Structure formats: C-alpha cells, structure tokens
Amino acid sequence: MRGWKLKRTAQCAKCPWRKDVDPHDIPNGYCETKHRALVDTIAVEGDLSNLFGPLRMMACHELEDAHCVGWLANQAGPGNNIGLRIRLHSCENADRIRLVGEQHETFEATLP
Template identity: 70%
Template sequence: MTNWKLKRTAQCEKCPWRVDVDPHDIPDGYCETKHQALVETIAEPGALPVPGAPLRAMACHETDEAHCVGWVNHQLGIGNNIALRLRMDSCLNIDKLRLRGKQHPSFEATLPGKPTESA
C-alpha cells in the first residue's frame, strides 16, 4: 500500500459526532434520510474485512474530498473498524487528527431525537 495523507485532520465545527452539535444545524442539505444512510459506513466492531470489499467511509459534510474526522476517530477507537485500522497504517498524518469537544459514543447517538451520551 502506498503512503497517503488525510485531506482534513481537524474536526469541523458542525460535525455530527460532536455532542454539542444539533444535526439539524448541519449545512448543505443535511436530512435525516441522508444521515440514516451513513449507517453503512459503521463497521461491525472487530469484524475482519472481506477481501476485496471497499472500505465504506463517511465523508465530511463540508466536502466529499475528505473523511469525516469524527467518524475516523470513532472507527479507529471504540468502533474498532479493522479495515480502517489497516488502511491508516499507511497514512502519514493520522497523528495530526484533532477533535473539538466531547464526542458521541456511537453512530446511533448522533441521530436526531436520540439521547446524547458523552464519551
């Protein structure tokens, strides 16, 4: 695998993984249907990747050109996304990842109308 860099390392101001963000305030066409479809990017914790299967990543809502920093943090941590962990082995700037405040402990907690839990 060739070395690569994340296009964004700082979590954006309206990231849905932040506990203090109301997802209804996310700009550029956010809706609950689109948000619900993102469940496809959440790995089964600790599951081994299927050989040849693409890594489904959550893009930042500000640009499709960058990963969602909150998602990367969650999936590398308590989300235990093995495929992402393997991919990040060749990432040259993963050590620059910066979060803003408390993060939701699960994807389900980021959905509107769900109680927010702090991690």
C-alpha cells in the same frame, strides 16, 4: 503499501459526532434520511469483510472528497473498524487528527 494523506485532520464545527452539535443544523443538505443511510459506514463487530475490499466511509459534509474526522476517530477507536485501522497505518498524517469537545460513542447517538 504507499502512503496517503487525509485531506482534513481537524474536526469541523458542525460534525455530527460532536455532542455539542445539533444534527438538524448541519449545512449543505444534511438531513435525517442521509444521516441514517450512513449506518453502512459503521463497522459491525466481528465482521472482517472490509479488510481487503473497498472501505465505506463517512464523508465530511463541508469538504468535498474528505473523510469525516469524527467518524475516523470513532471507527479507529471505540468503533473498532479493523479495515480502517489497517489503512491508517499507511496514512502519513493520521497523527494530526484533532477532535473538538466531547464525542458521541456510537453512531446511533449522533442523531437523537
């Protein structure tokens, strides 16, 4: 599999996965309706349907066409998104992913 690179590796200041961010203060049109629609990007335990097909991802609200770094860290870690984990093996800069502060452990916690 050919290598690829993340456009962003550092978590942004207003990432909803950060516990110190109020999701209502996220810029660029971010709102509760858009946030709730992102539930489709969260891995479902035992569901392996994303292993070979397209991967639904949470995009960064600041940078066009980039993954949300908080989502990446969650889904590659406690979210146990197997399809994402497999894809990250060919990512040339996945080792540069950097989070800021405490993170929410679940998608549901990102919008209290």
